[in-house]
Structure formats: C-alpha cells, structure tokens
Amino acid sequence: MMNFEYYTPTKVVFGKGTVEKAGELVKQFGGSKVLIHYGGGSVKRTGLLDRVKAALDAAGIAHVELGGVVPNPRLSLVYEGIELCRKEGVDLLLPVGGGSVIDSAKAIGYGLANDGDVWDFYDFKRAPTACMPIGAIVTIAAAGSEMSNSSVITNENGWLKRGCNTDYCRPKFAIMDPELTMTLPAYQTACGCADILMHTMERYFNFDVMDLTDALAEGLMRAVIAASRELVADPNNYEARANVMWASSLSHNGLTGCGAGGGDWACHRLEHEVGGMFDVAHGAGLAAIWGSWARYVLPEDPARFAKFAVNVLGVEPQADATATALKGVEAMEDFYRAIGMPTNLRELGVEPTEAQILELAEKCDIATRGKLGAVKHLTREDMANIYRMAK
Amino acid sequence: MMNFEYYTPTKVVFGKGTVEKAGELVKQFGGSKVLIHYGGGSVKRTGLLDRVKAALDAAGIAHVELGGVVPNPRLSLVYEGIELCRKEGVDLLLPVGGGSVIDSAKAIGYGLANDGDVWDFYDFKRAPTACMPIGAIVTIAAAGSEMSNSSVITNENGWLKRGCNTDYCRPKFAIMDPELTMTLPAYQTACGCADILMHTMERYFNFDVMDLTDALAEGLMRAVIAASRELVADPNNYEARANVMWASSLSHNGLTGCGAGGGDWACHRLEHEVGGMFDVAHGAGLAAIWGSWARYVLPEDPARFAKFAVNVLGVEPQADATATALKGVEAMEDFYRAIGMPTNLRELGVEPTEAQILELAEKCDIATRGKLGAVKHLTREDMANIYRMAK
Numbered sequence: 001m002m003n004f005e006y007y008t009p010t011k012v013v014f015g016k017g018t019v020e021k022a023g024e025l026v027k028q029f030g031g032s033k034v035l036i037h038y039g040g041g042s043v044k045r046t047g048l049l050d051r052v053k054a055a056l057d058a059a060g061i062a063h064v065e066l067g068g069v070v071p072n073p074r075l076s077l078v079y080e081g082i083e084l085c086r087k088e089g090v091d092l093l094l095p096v097g098g099g100s101v102i103d104s105a106k107a108i109g110y111g112l113a114n115d116g117d118v119w120d121f122y123d124f125k126r127a128p129t130a131c132m133p134i135g136a137i138v139t140i141a142a143a144g145s146e147m148s149n150s151s152v153i154t155n156e157n158g159w160l161k162r163g164c165n166t167d168y169c170r171p172k173f174a175i176m177d178p179e180l181t182m183t184l185p186a187y188q189t190a191c192g193c194a195d196i197l198m199h200t201m202e203r204y205f206n207f208d209v210m211d212l213t214d215a216l217a218e219g220l221m222r223a224v225i226a227a228s229r230e231l232v233a234d235p236n237n238y239e240a241r242a243n244v245m246w247a248s249s250l251s252h253n254g255l256t257g258c259g260a261g262g263g264d265w266a267c268h269r270l271e272h273e274v275g276g277m278f279d280v281a282h283g284a285g286l287a288a289i290w291g292s293w294a295r296y297v298l299p300e301d302p303a304r305f306a307k308f309a310v311n312v313l314g315v316e317p318q319a320d321a322t323a324t325a326l327k328g329v330e331a332m333e334d335f336y337r338a339i340g341m342p343t344n345l346r347e348l349g350v351e352p353t354e355a356q357i358l359e360l361a362e363k364c365d366i367a368t369r370g371k372l373g374a375v376k377h378l379t380r381e382d383m384a385n386i387y388r389m390a391k
Numbered sequence: 392m393m394n395f396e397y398y399t400p401t402k403v404v405f406g407k408g409t410v411e412k413a414g415e416l417v418k419q420f421g422g423s424k425v426l427i428h429y430g431g432g433s434v435k436r437t438g439l440l441d442r443v444k445a446a447l448d449a450a451g452i453a454h455v456e457l458g459g460v461v462p463n464p465r466l467s468l469v470y471e472g473i474e475l476c477r478k479e480g481v482d483l484l485l486p487v488g489g490g491s492v493i494d495s496a497k498a499i500g501y502g503l504a505n506d507g508d509v510w511d512f513y514d515f516k517r518a519p520t521a522c523m524p525i526g527a528i529v530t531i532a533a534a535g536s537e538m539s540n541s542s543v544i545t546n547e548n549g550w551l552k553r554g555c556n557t558d559y560c561r562p563k564f565a566i567m568d569p570e571l572t573m574t575l576p577a578y579q580t581a582c583g584c585a586d587i588l589m590h591t592m593e594r595y596f597n598f599d600v601m602d603l604t605d606a607l608a609e610g611l612m613r614a615v616i617a618a619s620r621e622l623v624a625d626p627n628n629y630e631a632r633a634n635v636m637w638a639s640s641l642s643h644n645g646l647t648g649c650g651a652g653g654g655d656w657a658c659h660r661l662e663h664e665v666g667g668m669f670d671v672a673h674g675a676g677l678a679a680i681w682g683s684w685a686r687y688v689l690p691e692d693p694a695r696f697a698k699f700a701v702n703v704l705g706v707e708p709q710a711d712a713t714a715t716a717l718k719g720v721e722a723m724e725d726f727y728r729a730i731g732m733p734t735n736l737r738e739l740g741v742e743p744t745e746a747q748i749l750e751l752a753e754k755c756d757i758a759t760r761g762k763l764g765a766v767k768h769l770t771r772e773d774m775a776n777i778y779r780m781a782k
Binding site: 001003004005006007008009011012014015016017018112170210211212214215216218219221222223224226227239243246247255258259389390 | 403409611614646715
C-alpha cells in the first residue's frame with residue numbers, strides 16, 4: 001500500500017426534510033448573503049427552489065439567484081456568476097442541483113476568492129489559493145461533487161473541457177435528501193448508479209491496495225448494485241435512493257481509494273472523448289466502455305478481476321482466476337443491462353467510423369499525455385483497440 | 392434508516408515518514424506556536440519527540456511541551472496545560488500519543504477558547520462554543536480520538552470520569568504513521584483491536600440500519616479481525632498495522648453508524664464501571680463483557696446477530712437464526728482468545744463479589760439515567776445479570 005491523504009471536511013446533513021436546515025447551515029458557516037445557483041426549470045417545477053428560499057428567509061439570510069447551468073457547465077455562466085456575486089456582496093454559494101451545478105459554483109467560488117481570470121486555474125496556468133465557501137443542496141446522486149475536490153468546466157471558446165482539483169473547493173456542507181432524487185427519470189437514475197460504481201472501480205482496479213480499503217470498496221459496490229436493481233422496480237424506494245445517494249459521496253470523496261495510489265481512470269478518460277465527440281450521458285458512456293476495457297486489460301491482473309467477481313458480484317470461483325474474472329465481467333454487464341445501461345457503443349446510440357475511432361484514441365492519448373491506466377498502461381493503439389471492441 | 396449528520400473535517404496524513412510533515416501542517420492550519428503534549432517516556436525513548444521538534448524547527452514553528460498524561464487523563468494536568476499555553480501564547484495544540492493524550496489536548500483546547508472553568512463542559516453545566524485548533528500525531532491505534540468529537544477527562548476531585556462531545560474539538564489534522572505503533576506491547580495492541588471492533592459493533596447492533604453502512608461496517612470488522620490475527624504472529628507487519636490504524640479512525644468518526652441512530656453502547660458503559668472499580672485495560676474489559684452481553688440480548692434480534700455471524704465471522708448458516716447467531720458469538724470469543732483477550736471477568740483478572748456486582752449495576756444504571764441499550768433496553772437487573780454471566 002501507499003501513503004495517502006484523506007480530507008473530507010464537508011458537513012453532511014442527510015435525510016428527509018433536511019432542505020429546511022439550509023438557512024441555519026449557511027449561518028453556521030459564516031454566510032449572510034448567498035447565491036442560489038441552479039440548472040433548468042426542474043427545481044422550480046418541483047417547488048424545491050421555493051423551499052430553499054423559505055429556509056433562507058426564515059434564518060434571515062439574503063439571497064440572489066442564477067439559473068441556467070447545463071450539463072458540461074459553461075465558463076460564460078461562471079463569469080456571469082462572479083460578476084453578479086461581486087455586485088451583490090455574496091459571501092457563500094449555494095448550488096442546488098447535481099454535479100454540473102456544484103462544479104459551476106466551485107468555479108464561481110475560485111473566481112471570487114482569487115484575482116485574475118478564473119479560467120487560468122482550469123488551463124493549468126496558475127493555481128488558486130482559496131475558494132469562497134460553498135454549501136450544496138444535492139438533487140442528483142452521481143458525480144459526488146458535494147464532497148469532492150474537483151470541478152470540471154467547459155470553455156465555449158474552443159470547447160475545452162478542463163478540470164481543476166484542489167481542497168479549497170470542497171463544500172463546507174451538503175444537504176442530501178434522497179427524496180429529492182425520486183423525480184429523476186429512470187435512465188438518469190441508472191446513469192448515476194453507473195457513474196457512482198465507476199468512481200469506486202477506477203480506484204479499485206489498481207495495485208498495492210489496502211485490505212481495509214478493498215473491503216469498504218467491495219461493500220459499497222455491492223450495496224449500490226443491490227439498490228440500483230431495486231430502483232428499476234420501485235423508483236420511490238426511499239432506502240434504495242438513500243443508499244445510492246450516500247454512496248455517490250463516499251465513492252468520490254477519496255474513501256474507496258485510500259492507500260491505493262491514484263487509481264486507473266482509463267474508462268473515464270476513454271468515455272470523456274466519446275462524450276466530447278457524441279452527445280451521450282456520462283454514466284451510460286462509462287457502462288458502454290467498461291466491459292471492453294475490462295476484457296482488454298484483464299490479462300494484466302486476472303487475480304484482481306477474479307476478486308472483484310467473487311466479492312462484488314457473487315461469482316462462484318471457476319477453474320482459474322481468468323475464468324472467474326471473465327464470469328465477473330459478464331455478471332457486471334448483465335447488471336448494466338438489468339438497469340437499462342448499454343454495454344457497448346451501439347447500444348449507447350453511437351457508431352463511430354474507423355476514422356473516428358482513430359481520432360478518439362489520438363485525442364485521449366494527447367489529453368492524458370501518454371500516461372493513462374494503472375492496471376495496464378494504454379498506448380494510443382490500445383485505446384483504439386478498446387474503442388473497436390466496444391463497437 | 393434514520394436521518395444523520397456526518398462531519399469529519401480532520402485532514403488525515405497517513406503513512407511512513409509523515410511525522411516529518413508536522414511543521415508544514417501546523418502552518419497550513421494557522422499555527423505559529425504549539426504545545427507538544429504527551430504521556431510518559433516512550434515518545435522520548437523512541438526518539439519520536441526529537442523527530443517532532445525537528446520537524447517543527449524546520450518549519451519555523453515555536454514550541455513548548457507538557458508531558459505526563461496518564462490513561463484516564465486528569466483534570467489537574469489539563470489546568471496546567473491551559474495555564475502554560477496562555478502564558479506562552481500557544482495557538483495550536485499538538486498531542487503526540489493515543490486517545491488519552493489527544494483527549495487531554497481537547498480539554499486544554501476547550502479551556503483556552505472559552506472563559507470560565509473547563510470542567511463545566513464535562514459536568515454538563517455549560518456547552519463550549521469553540522476549541523483551540525488541534526493537530527494529532529497518533530502513536531496508538533485504538534480510541535480513534537484523532538477524528539472523533541469526543542474527549543473524556545477524569546476529575547481527581549471525586550474521581551469523576553466524564554465526557555464532552557462537540558464538533559469543535561475534532562482535530563484539524565492527524566498524522567498517522569503505522570510504524571509508530573510497532574513498539575507497542577502485544578497486549579496493548581490487542582486491546583486496541585478490541586476497542587476498534589467495539590466502536591463499530593456498538594453502532595452495528597441497532598435497528599433500522601442502512602445497507603451501505605452495514606456493508607462498510609462488516610468490511611471494516613473483517614479487515615480488523617484479519618489484521619489483528621496477523622499481528623499476533625508478526626507485530627512488525629506494516630500492512631496489518633496500517634489496516635488496524637486506519638480502522639481505528641473510521642470506526643469512531645461516525646462512518647460505520649450513518650443512518651443507524653445512536654448505537655447500543657451497553658458494552659462500553661458496562662465496561663466503564665468495571666474500569667472505574669478495578670484497574671483494567673479498556674479494550675480487554677470490553678472483550679471480557681461482550682460475549683455475555685451478546686448472549687443476554689441476542690433473543691431480541693437473532694437475525695441481526697446471525698447476519699453478524701455470517702458476514703463478519705464467516706459462520707455457516709445453521710438451522711435457524713438463533714443457532715447461527717450463537718455460533719457467531721462463539722466465533723468472536725475464539726477470535727478474542729486468539730489475540731490474547733479475555734472473554735470473561737476472571738480472565739480479565741477481576742472477580743467481583745455479588746455485592747460488587749450490584750454496585751456496578753447500580754452505578755451503571757445511574758450514570759446512564761435508566762436509558763442504556765438499543766438492541767435491548769437494560770434495566771439495573773439486566774445489568775447485574777450480564778455482570779454475573781461475565782464472571
């Protein structure tokens with residue numbers, strides 16, 4: 001195992017009716033005027049925005065609002081948010097939404113707490129030294145941005161999608177009411193489950209892992225798989241929603257990777273390029289690629305994949321580790337199908353030409369600077385092979 | 392499941408050679424002059440104190456020191472620490488040790504950050520509103536005080552042992568190098584493992600638990616049991632030391648109880664009185680009582696104990712839940728014996744008379760104000776019965 005740091009300062013307030021604690025939490029973390037930041041109309045339709053405002057009013061917290069965050073949140077709206085907050089004297093940011101909304105708030109927070117152009121931090125020109133305090137009200141269980149150190153923003157000038165990871169942007173508090181996720185369409189719920197699982201799988205498929213971390217990761221994955229299946233039959237199952245929602249935070253706050261180095265992240269980066277070229281949902285894109293990636297890299301460490309098969313998916317051990325491992329990949333794909341996720345690009349609705357595959361591989365290789373993968377280091381040719389297998 | 396809050400702001404820096412980061416971490420959390428707080432001579436003998444001072448000197452952090460913390464840390468030393476820190480202008484507390492030393496530092500921190508007598512906070516007369524920042528350098532894996540909200544202090548005036556639990560005292564950072572725990576005697580190591588397991592068992596034996604929390608708790612307990620066994624054979628096994636040490640934090644920072652209400656805590660409170668009347672090690676006392684408690688309360692929820700037996704101890708399911716549950720209790724006691732822990736009071740070296748048993752039960756009942764136990768609410772008579780079974 002390797003040395004590690006674990007830092008999750010976010011105060012989580014989890015359960016039914018917790019939205020009403022928003023005002024008191026803002027106060028507790030020193031806020032007096034907040035920006036309510038959100039995406040489209042769903043927070044208005046469901047009445048959530050009104051609940052949030054009422055909770056703030058009751059605590060005497062002033063507020064302004066900025067909606068319009070889209071998936072792959074845009075830099076232009078971040079600039080708009082920074083300007084609005086400066087003008088209004090906002091001292092705490094209150095994103096109400098999923099990963100995109102929280103990521104957008106993080107970027108606004110960087111912009112407010114540092115001089116100069118906030119894009120510099122995403123473009124690796126400079127590092128931020130602070131971030132304005134953030135409290136998140138989570139409505140989608142997937143990205144785990146409510147406890148993570150990461151923020152991904154898209155610059156429309158060149159359509160560059162870049163991330164900035166620092167501890168400064170970890171939210172001060174997160175309100176997580178599983179009931180808020182019940183209005184999500186089944187497909188989006190399943191995409192979230194796939195994303196959550198992948199956040200832990202990226203950390204799990206690695207070398208030198210720690211027994212305790214493995215045990216936690218395996219337990220988390222089993223719980224998410226069981227709850228995801230339950231949600232197909234009963235989208236209003238509170239316990240299942242709660243398990244998925246809490247797992248979304250724990251899967252990306254670092255817990256399931258402690259002692260295991262940085263993780264593999266090949267599936268994320270391979271999907272990233274597919275998402276850039278075609279319009280696909282992130283979680284579905286991950287599911288469409290995972291099986292091909294797994295079969296391609298499995299010979300590097302059959303024992304690890306066999307452990308995953310037995311401990312996460314309940315596969316009976318076969319004659320050898322490779323056979324057990326392959327049964328595990330099949331079982332995982334069966335699970336994806338059971339929750340309505342694709343297991344290849346065609347099922348994802350994407351049929352890249354050979355030229356497009358080469359372009360995807362080239363872009364992925366350049367973006368990862370020739371250093372992708374922990375289980376197996378992937379060359380540009382490997383990447384193209386995995387995309388071809390995933391067709 | 393129930394609503395919950397989860398708040399673990401402590402930055403954990405884990406692994407070999409992390410002591411050398413002490414100075415830079417103190418700086419990062421705003422300290423310029425620290426109190427190095429410790430227990431007996433072992434931190435001097437092992438050279439750890441010199442390493443800490445060198446790390447502080449290298450970062451330009453001034454320091455004063457106060458040793459002499461004993462198990463069941465005393466209020467008189469807390470007063471001495473408060474006075475010393477006020478005089479010296481200390482702005483961050485740096486306990487170097489186990490739970491007692493960290494708890495003592497927390498009490499000093501309360502005293503420094505609030506007016507009046509610090510004992511008021513332990514005597515439930517007032518609640519603190521702040522605590523001076525603390526950074527812990529952990530040398531014993533057991534109590535988990537490095538991430539917890541709790542501090543227990545003994546007032547020599549009346550020998551009152553009381554706790555104060557608030558989020559203010561959670562350390563800002565914790566340096567955890569498993570190598571520092573390798574010098575512990577085998578008995579103390581095993582006591583630590585028993586304490587760690589009990590912190591999760593107290594939360595696990597409960598109602599309305601959350602599947603994800605159960606999966607994490609069961610994984611943690613399996614990992615601790617396996618590592619504890621390894622340490623009997625090989626006390627210098629770094630991986631086993633690391634698993635036990637990281638589990639000590641996760642077992643008492645709230646993670647293994649999320650959604651499960653407050654926990655049972657009967658074993659802790661029953662042991663607390665034994666520890667008050669006889670001089671026993673906390674972890675050993677817990678092990679001595681657990682089996683009797685488990686057999687006594689098991690009829691209330693055989694299914695829960697059966698789940699524990701199968702998922703934590705690998706027991707084969709028997710004809711019914713009660714039979715499986717009882718096999719689990721036996722397996723747990725076998726484990727305690729394997730690591731040199733007692734499974735009854737006699738093996739602990741304590742043989743209470745009937746009058747002493749009644750006194751233990753009376754004290755426990757008064758201290759818990761007639762409200763002990765989640766699996767089964769324990770009356771004073773129940774407590775006496777469990778003590779008798781544990782003889």
